[in-house]
Amino acid sequence: MKVAIYARYSSDNQRDASIADQFRMCRLHAEKQGWQIVEEYSDHAISGSSLLRPGIQALISDATRGRFNLILAEAMDRLSRDQEDIAGLFKRMSYSGVKMFTLSEGEVSHLHVGLKGTMNALFLKDLADKTRRGQRGRVEAGKSGGGNSYGYDVVKKLDANGEPIRGHRTINEAQAEVVRRIFRDYAAGKSAKTIAFSLNRDGIAAPSGGDWGFSTINGNPKRGNGILNNEMYVGKIVWNRQRFVKDPDTGKRQARPNPESEWVIQEAPELRILDDDLWNAVKARQGENRTERDESGIADVRKMNHRRRPKYLFSGLTKCACCGGGYSAISATLIGCSTARNKGTCDNRVNIRRDELEARVLNALRTKLVDPEMFARFCEVFTQEMNRLRMEGRAGIASAEAEIEKTERELAKLLTAIKAGGPIEAIVEDMKRLEARKSELRTFLAEAEEPPPLLHPSMALQYRKRVQQLYEALQDEEEEKRIEAADILRSLVDQIVLTPVDGKVEIDVQGDLAGILMISAQTKNPAGGRGGSQVKMVAGARNYRYRHSLEVTI
Missing domain, CATH: 3.40.50.1390 (Resolvase, N-terminal catalytic domain)
Incomplete structure (x- = not known):
């Protein structure tokens, strides 16, 4: 067992x-x-x-x-x-x-x-009921009911029995001053993004230990999270704003808001960091931002976050060469470095129109990613390598076939020895050994794979033809065909690296060789057809030399 x-x-x-x-x-x-x-x-x-x-x-x-x-x-x-x-x-x-x-x-x-x-x-x-009962008791006693908040330290105490006393907090003066600075700057009219930039520039660590982002400051007013919404800063502990239920499909907990009548609110004046005037000034500005637009005409950041933004053709594939972060939409037409925009820790401020990016990348996929002359040279080297692998593979196969013939001859000799009255036990042991070896060799021959098929330089031309067809499908009135073509085109790109050069954006398109060869091998029905068996062997584990991406700068 x-x-x-x-x-x-x-x-x-x-x-x-x-x-x-x-x-x-x-x-x-x-x-x-x-x-x-x-x-x-x-x-x-x-x-x-x-x-x-x-x-x-x-x-x-x-x-x-x-x-x-x-x-x-x-x-x-x-x-x-x-x-x-x-x-x-x-x-x-x-x-x-x-x-x-x-x-x-x-x-x-x-x-x-x-x-x-x-x-x-x-x-x-x-257990959950007892835990919540204990948390509620701590809150009603003026202690914290859950995790720690930025601006405070956990006080570790033990009771007479040596058991930990939970919920005690004390003000961390260094972090408390950062909290006051955030509230003062926000009340003075600075945005959460500007405040995050300033904190990062001064080397102040965020609550997570990393960089500050505007969402850490803004948070969610309804859920009471984020620096600007933590009522503990005015000496008030609010517990039971939300409950958590487990998603039966994923097993993950999901937050659900509780009605305000179920909230437990307890005064804790010893934990106050802010005065009421500063807190009320921030709350008033938050209320204005929910209904008005700023001077630039851009909607409040939190409202934008709740609006579903359309994904562009190469969404999630664009990377900033300066910091490695992603590019995201900063307006209806422009995309820019997310890290530079949200955290200020990247100096890349050069943006690019989304439609321009798509046009340049599509043009690279159609004309530049696989140059016929370069692809012909690749096929030549690939063929040479495959021939070497074939020779090595055939040598191993021939050797195994010869050893099987030799093993069968030795088995025949042992059988003759048994008939002649030789020592049976010794002969049987030799026969078992030879039969086991012959079985190993036959298994090897059965599983031996031929090297990948050779490529032909005309595959580059076929690739261009297929990408052109997909490009035309993007313009089709039928939505299903457009989505299908977009998915196939996205599969050809590993990533798109955007580099700022003299106020403009240089685009490096890195394409997956296996995907390119698969597109080249398909002549009909790009979405429904396969033809991937040939290409899978090309990019297989036996030929790591050719698993790298192809790259072109446009």
């Missing part, structure tokens, strides 16, 4: 030794049963309410590949506490022919899944 052991702990009161203890107990049981342990999987400090755990995912993946016959754990709740998840895991393992066994329940059956799954689900609900 091949066995995989799984261990997990999630509580702050537990530690890594808990994993070691679970492994030790499971190993002892496996040894007593005479089972072979093939792998051990674990998840450290991760809740069992979801299967989005690296250890359990690796276990499931290996189980479906037949690496072991049985999963051994301390108890069912180590595998999952979610009723639906444990039932799904049991169903999947049953399909794969893998049994589940725990030290607490023994071999897991449908009855265990039903009863124990329900008990674990009730345990999670009870």
Whole structure:
């Protein structure tokens, strides 16, 4: 019996030794049963309410590949506490022919899944209720009910029994001064983006430890997050603004706002950083920004964030050569460096019209990315390399075929020796060895692959023809054809690097060789046809030399 052991702990009161203890107990049981342990999987400090755990995912993946016959754990709740998840895991393992066994329940059956799954689900609900009860008690006592906020330090205290007392905070004066600076600048009319630039320029670390962005400052007023919306800065703790529910499809938590009547608000004057006048001035300006536009005529940043922006043809493929960040829309027609615009840590301020970028890249795809002369030279070198691989491959195949013939002759001699009354045991051992070798050689010959097929220089011309057809399809009135053509064209591009040069943008189009060859090999029905088997071998693992991108500057 091949066995995989799984261990997990999630509580702050537990530690890594808990994993070691679970492994030790499971190993002892496996040894007593005479089972072979093939792998051990674990998840450290991760809740069992979801299967989005690296250890359990690796276990499931290996189980479906037949690496072991049985999963051994301390108890069912180590595998999952979610009723639906444990039932799904049991169903999947049953399909794969893998049994589940725990030290607490023994071999897991449908009855265990039903009863124990329900008990674990009730345990999670009870734990959540107790946690929220404890958080509410801390808030009503004037303490923090959750994580720490920028501007404060966590105060670590222990009670008489040595247990941690949670929720105590004290003002971090250095960070508090940064908070005051942000509020003063915003009240004076500066935008969140300008404030973020200034903080980054002065080398002040953001709450995350990295660079400041305008969203860190603006946040979301409805949810009460972001520097400008944290009421703790005026000595007020607000708890239960929102609740979290688990998405049944992804297993991830999603925030849901609670009605204001359910909020718990507690005064904490010792945590006040700002005076009421400054706080009210910022709130008044935020209210104006929600309904008015600034002098440039651009809508407030938060309103723009809520508006769905159209994606352009090469969305997500454009990169800034200066910082490596992406290019994004800064208006209806222009795109620019996102890092320069949002954080101010990049000096690239050169923008480009979206339609100009698309036209130049499409022109490069049609005319410059695969030059016929360069492609012909590539095919020549490629052919030489393939011929070398063919010679090496044929040499190995010929050698294997010759060794098989030699092995068969030796087997025939041994058979003759047996008939002549030779030492049977020694002869049988030699025959077994030769039969095993012959089996290895036949397996080698059966799996030996021919090198990739040769390319012809005319593929470059065929590529241009195919891209031209796709370009024309972009102009088609039928939306489905336009989307189809756009997807194929995007597949030809690894990335588009934009470099500012003398106030203009230089564009480096880096194309995927495999995609280019696939387009070249398809002569009909670009979306529905395939013809990819030839190209897959060209870009396969046996020929890494040609897996690089093709690049052209336009």
